[in-house]
Amino acid sequence: xxxxxxxxxxxxxxxxxxxxxxxxxxxxxxxxxxxxxxxxxxxxxxxxxxxxxxxxxxxxxxxxxxxxxxxxxxxxxxxxxxxxxxxxxxxxxxxxxxxxxxxxxxxxxxxxxxxxxxxxxxxxxxxxxxxxxxxxxxxxxxxxxxxxxxxxxxxxxxxxxxxxxxxxxxxxxxxxxxxxxxxxxxxxxxxxxxxxxxxxxxxxxxxxxxxxxxxxxxxxxxxxxxxxxxxxxxxxxxxxxxxxxxxxxxxxxxxxxxxxxxxxxxxxxxxxxxxxxxxxxxxxxxxxxxxxxxxxxxxxxxxxxxxxxxxxxxxxxxxxxxxxxxxxxxxxxxxxxxxxxxxxxxxxxxxxxxxxxxxxxxxxxxxxxxxxxxxxxxxxxxxxxxxxxxxxxxxxxxxxxxxxxxxxxxxxxxxxxxxxxxxxxxxxxxxxxxxxxxxxxxxxxxxxxxxxxxxxxxxxxxxxxxxxxxxxxxxxxxxxxxxxxxxxxxxxxxxxxxxxxxxxxxxxxxxxxxxxxxxxxxxxxxxxxxxxxxxxxxxxxxxxxxxxxxxxxxxxxxxxxxxxxxxxxxxxxxxxxxxxxxxxxxxxxxxxxxxxxxxxxxxxxxxxxxxxxxxxxxxxxxxxxxxxxxxxxxxxxxxxxxxxxxxxxxxxxxxxxxxxxxxxxxxxxxxxxxxxxxxxxxxxxxxxxxxxxxxxxxxxxxxxxxxxxxxxxxxxxx
Amino acid sequence: xxxxxxxxxxxxxxxxxxxxxxxxxxxxxxxxxxxxxxxxxxxxxxxxxxxxxxxxxxxxxxxxxxxxxxxxxxxxxxxxxxxxxxxxxxxxxxxxxxxxxxxxxxxxxxxxxxxxxxxxxxxxxx
Numbered sequence: 001x002x003x004x005x006x007x008x009x010x011x012x013x014x015x016x017x018x019x020x021x022x023x024x025x026x027x028x029x030x031x032x033x034x035x036x037x038x039x040x041x042x043x044x045x046x047x048x049x050x051x052x053x054x055x056x057x058x059x060x061x062x063x064x065x066x067x068x069x070x071x072x073x074x075x076x077x078x079x080x081x082x083x084x085x086x087x088x089x090x091x092x093x094x095x096x097x098x099x100x101x102x103x104x105x106x107x108x109x110x111x112x113x114x115x116x117x118x119x120x121x122x123x124x125x126x127x128x129x130x131x132x133x134x135x136x137x138x139x140x141x142x143x144x145x146x147x148x149x150x151x152x153x154x155x156x157x158x159x160x161x162x163x164x165x166x167x168x169x170x171x172x173x174x175x176x177x178x179x180x181x182x183x184x185x186x187x188x189x190x191x192x193x194x195x196x197x198x199x200x201x202x203x204x205x206x207x208x209x210x211x212x213x214x215x216x217x218x219x220x221x222x223x224x225x226x227x228x229x230x231x232x233x234x235x236x237x238x239x240x241x242x243x244x245x246x247x248x249x250x251x252x253x254x255x256x257x258x259x260x261x262x263x264x265x266x267x268x269x270x271x272x273x274x275x276x277x278x279x280x281x282x283x284x285x286x287x288x289x290x291x292x293x294x295x296x297x298x299x300x301x302x303x304x305x306x307x308x309x310x311x312x313x314x315x316x317x318x319x320x321x322x323x324x325x326x327x328x329x330x331x332x333x334x335x336x337x338x339x340x341x342x343x344x345x346x347x348x349x350x351x352x353x354x355x356x357x358x359x360x361x362x363x364x365x366x367x368x369x370x371x372x373x374x375x376x377x378x379x380x381x382x383x384x385x386x387x388x389x390x391x392x393x394x395x396x397x398x399x400x401x402x403x404x405x406x407x408x409x410x411x412x413x414x415x416x417x418x419x420x421x422x423x424x425x426x427x428x429x430x431x432x433x434x435x436x437x438x439x440x441x442x443x444x445x446x447x448x449x450x451x452x453x454x455x456x457x458x459x460x461x462x463x464x465x466x467x468x469x470x471x472x473x474x475x476x477x478x479x480x481x482x483x484x485x486x487x488x489x490x491x492x493x494x495x496x497x498x499x500x501x502x503x504x505x506x507x508x509x510x511x512x513x514x515x516x517x518x519x520x521x522x523x524x525x526x527x528x529x530x531x532x533x534x535x536x537x538x539x540x541x542x543x544x545x546x547x548x549x550x551x552x553x554x555x556x557x558x559x560x561x562x563x564x565x566x567x568x569x570x571x572x573x574x575x576x577x578x579x580x581x582x583x584x585x586x587x588x589x590x591x592x593x594x595x596x597x598x599x600x601x602x603x604x605x606x607x608x609x610x611x612x613x614x615x616x617x618x619x620x621x622x623x624x625x626x627x628x629x630x631x632x633x634x635x636x637x638x639x640x641x642x643x644x645x646x647x648x649x650x651x652x653x654x655x656x657x658x659x660x661x662x663x664x665x666x667x668x669x670x671x672x673x674x675x676x677x678x679x680x681x682x683x684x685x686x687x688x689x690x691x692x693x694x695x696x697x698x699x700x701x702x703x704x705x706x707x708x709x710x711x712x713x714x715x716x717x718x
Numbered sequence: 719x720x721x722x723x724x725x726x727x728x729x730x731x732x733x734x735x736x737x738x739x740x741x742x743x744x745x746x747x748x749x750x751x752x753x754x755x756x757x758x759x760x761x762x763x764x765x766x767x768x769x770x771x772x773x774x775x776x777x778x779x780x781x782x783x784x785x786x787x788x789x790x791x792x793x794x795x796x797x798x799x800x801x802x803x804x805x806x807x808x809x810x811x812x813x814x815x816x817x818x819x820x821x822x823x824x825x826x827x828x829x830x831x832x833x834x835x836x837x838x839x840x841x842x843x844x
Contacts, residue, residue: 497774500803501730504824508736511828517743540825 013113017106131226138220139188141168141181153200153208153225184214184221191216197228209233255350258336263287263304266345304346307333311343317353328357380456380475383463389414389430392470401456401477403449419447429458430471443482446475454479485554492550496543503543507536538674545676549659552683559602559687566597566606566630566637566708573610574628580618587625597630597637599708605684606708612677613641613704620702621645636690636710642703648696656694657682681706721747722839725764727757727783728772728801733824737770744832754778758786761793768838771818773802781816788817797838801826 124147127134133150137143143163151158154171163171168181175181187194193215200208209229215222249256255272259265265283273280276291288297307314313334320329330351335343374381380398384391390413399409402417418426422445429441441458448454460473510533512518514526521529551557574588581588599606610628617626624644631638648656660675685692685706692706724746728734731752738748749766751757754775761769769787773780780800787793797819814821820834 497803500824501733501774504803504826505730505732505736507825508733508740508828512736512739512743515740515743515828517739536825 017109021106133223133225135163135223135225136217136220137168137184137223141184141188141221142166143168143171144220150225153210184223187214188216188219188221197232198225253352255348257283257348258345259304259348260345261308261343263301263346272350303333307335307346308343311335317357320350327352327354329353377474380477382473382475384414384471384473386462386469386471398475401448401454401475402446408449417447419445419453429460443478455482489550489554489556492547496547499543500540503536503540507533507540510536542674542676545674545680548680549676549683552680552687557605557683557687559605561600561602563598563600564603564606566599566639567592568596569603569606570610570628570630570639573607573614576611577614577618581626584618584621585623586618586621589625589627591627591629593631597632599637599688599710601688601708605688609681609684609706610639610641612681616677616704617641617643617645617702624701632710633707636707638705638707640703640705642701644701647698647700647702648694649698653694653696657692721745722768723747723749723764723766724835725749725751725757725761725766725769727751727754727761727769727775727780729753729775730772733772740828740832741835744835746835754780754783757783761787761796762790765792766796768835769796769798770835771798771800773800784816784818799831799834799838 127145127147128149130147131149133153134145134147135143135150136145143166146160146163151160151163154163168184169176183194186192193213195211195213198210198212200210207229208227209232210225211228212223212225215224250270252269253271255269255275257265257268257272265286268276268280268283270280273283276283278286288300291297292300303314303316313332316331316333318329318331320327330353332349332351334347336345336347338344374393375396377395377397380401381393381395382391382398383393391410394406394409396406399406402409404412414426414430415423426441426444429439429444432439439460441460443455444458445453446456455478456475457478458473458475460471463470463472510529513521514529514533548557570590570592574590577588614626614628621643622645626644627640627642629640629642657678659679682692685708689709690707692704694702694704696702724741726734726737726741726748728737729752734750734752738750741748749760749764751760754777757769757771760766771780771783775783780802784798784800787796787798794817798817799820799822800818801822801824803824819838822831822834
């Protein structure tokens with residue numbers, strides 16, 4: 001395409017050149033004819049093809065021309081037979097010279113033209129390969145030239161021909177409205193360059209951001225426009241990101257500064273500037289000596305220096321004055337590096353940690369306090385990780401008990417402090433703990449460092465901390481108590497035997513007298529002996545109850561359980577009271593369901609429970625009735641013994657099951673009571689896994705309720 | 719049919735006196751032994767109709783005496799009522815283990831004891 005155009009171009013020039021040459025030759029010929037020989041101009045028109053030939057074929061043309069000239073001259077001579085006419089020779093020579101000059105001239109012109117064309121060609125190539133668009137307008141703003149990049153700003157498929165020689169207002173119809181047209185005219189008029197950044201809607205690429213530069217050129221207007229869309233977008237995103245960071249830095253609650261290598265401030269956040277009593281702009285160039293006492297500023301500078309030298313980030317906690325208040329801050333100081341890794345300064349970020357610090361102090365204090373309490377406990381305490389059974393904490397007392405130092409203790413676990421043979425039992429207790437809230441494991445053998453064993457009651461409960469479950473065991477050394485217990489049991493047993501023997505003799509003696517076996521008695525004697533007999537009976541009951549309660553408390557009573565029908569049993573027990581009830585003029589009601597009520601219990605003990613309760617009611621009730629009742633609940637049987645007797649006061653109720661608490665008191669209702677009936681009853685009910693409680697009101701009566709589990713319960717007592 | 723004979727074996731002299739008084743009043747003939755060996759000998763020699771046997775005795779206790787009586791063909795048919803001031807479950811257990819026929823704790827109700835004795839003697843009386 002391009003070379004075609006180039007050829008077209010040079011051809012034009014060549015034609016022009018030839019016309020000029022023909023004209024010159026013609027006029028010279030005419031001149032010579034006129035001067036040398038008047039002759040018909042027409043006759044010499046054959047020079048024209050010669051010249052043409054020269055022009056066409058250049059050097060080849062010159063030779064042809066010389067031949068032609070010689071040939072024509074010879075023809076001329078032969079035709080005219082005018083051989084002697086020198087004029088012809090001169091003319092021929094002239095012709096050759098002229099042709100030579102013309103050829104030379106042509107060559108020069110052609111060369112010049114060639115080089116110009118090449119230059120132009122190069123310029124076009126350069127213009128077309130430029131990424132910036134060029135448009136050249138003449139003074140009337142008609143387009144004279146446009147390069148490829150320039151064309152690409154126009155709708156696709158716009159050809160150069162569509163633009164060239166068109167007026168600017170035609171090419172971009174809306175340019176006048178924008179006032180740009182006049183602006184360009186002004187550029188042409190004044191010669192002032194006009195530059196603008198412009199948004200141009202582009203059908204293909206959306207909005208193009210163009211940098212337009214218009215200048216006066218060669219009387220017309222040159223416009224260079226470059227597509228800076230990408231550049232602009234990059235610039236915009238950079239600006240946005242910078243803005244974002246600026247906002248971030250300005251708004252985060254932390255205080256931020258940047259110092260140069262010499263500890264002079266380069267930047268600080270608003271809130272820090274506020275502390276310093278200046279604006280962020282004023283900080284530049286200032287140093288810590290401008291804001292802090294010398295010692296403090298010295299310290300800060302030392303910190304900075306250290307960080308720069310070590311090229312290491314440091315976190316420093318220190319006191320700091322803010323708004324006249326003493327606060328704790330955490331300052332993170334980090335070296336700032338450039339792209340090459342050279343340290344250019346220091347970045348500092350302040351965090352107010354006053355609250356945390358205070359909380360920490362409070363925590364420390366409270367920890368110390370609790371540690372002191374923990375350590376001063378007279379019982380040994382161990383906190384154990386439920387999962388791996390490793391010890392988490394232990395107090396001084398437990399270390400003393402075990403004979404380990406606190407350091408040694410921290411490496412121990414459950415297995416280390418119990419004799420091997422009792423470990424399964426201990427582990428079982430441990431697992432029980434996992435299911436229950438709180439347990440008391442009694443008489444657990446504990447292994448000391450020296451290999452000796454002591455017995456402890458371990459009262460344990462679970463603690464959950466940070467989602468981890470721990471067991472806290474409170475160890476009480478019961479070795480002494482255990483010995484004492486054993487001694488007590490033996491004592492009680494012996495004492496009761498030793499008491500019973502003489503009692504039996506006294507009782508039988510009095511009984512014989514009362515039966516008048518040794519001889520007749522008078523009324524007074526009989527009354528006194530009866531009195532003695534009653535009290536012997538009471539004494540015997542006390543001894544018996546005492547033995548019972550001590551056995552229950554020592555866990556020495558074993559239940560012989562089997563499935564029994566409660567309704568039968570209640571009938572049986574109440575029948576033994578029938579005579580006494582009738583004697584007192586009371587009524588006895590038994591209220592049980594028609595179907596049997598099966599409980600898994602020790603018959604003798606259940607009889608003892610009912611006997612005790614009915615006996616109590618009988619003692620305290622003078623009129624009305626006694627009702628015994630049993631009903632089926634969801635998973636237990638609820639029994640009750642209700643009377644219309646004296647009742648208990650509110651103050652007495654909480655102590656009703658305590659030993660020797662004969663509420664209502666002897667001399668009033670409870671005659672001949674041992675003060676142990678209810679505690680024994682409670683012990684028996686609880687041994688069966690039931691509960692017992694009391695509802696009572698003075699003057700209205702008493703209702704004692706207890707439950708017995710249905711079916712076969714857990715043998716937790718075994 | 720003569721009077722029924724009851725052998726009392728107890729080291730407590732006072733208790734023996736009282737029992738003797740009570741049982742004689744109830745028309746029984748009473749034999750007395752104050753220690754275990756004497757009791758065993760008397761039981762074997764006299765073949766009483768019933769033996770009242772105390773547990774807590776020196777040298778040989780009531781259980782041992784009872785066992786001896788029960789393995790001896792001559793005496794094993796004699797009902798043995800054990801008398802003791804011990805009232806523990808284990809005592810009762812041992813009592814029945816060695817073959818005692820009844821168990822009465824001290825102090826006892828005379829009527830209860832008599833009733834028990836009467837029960838045995840009437841059942842053996844063919």
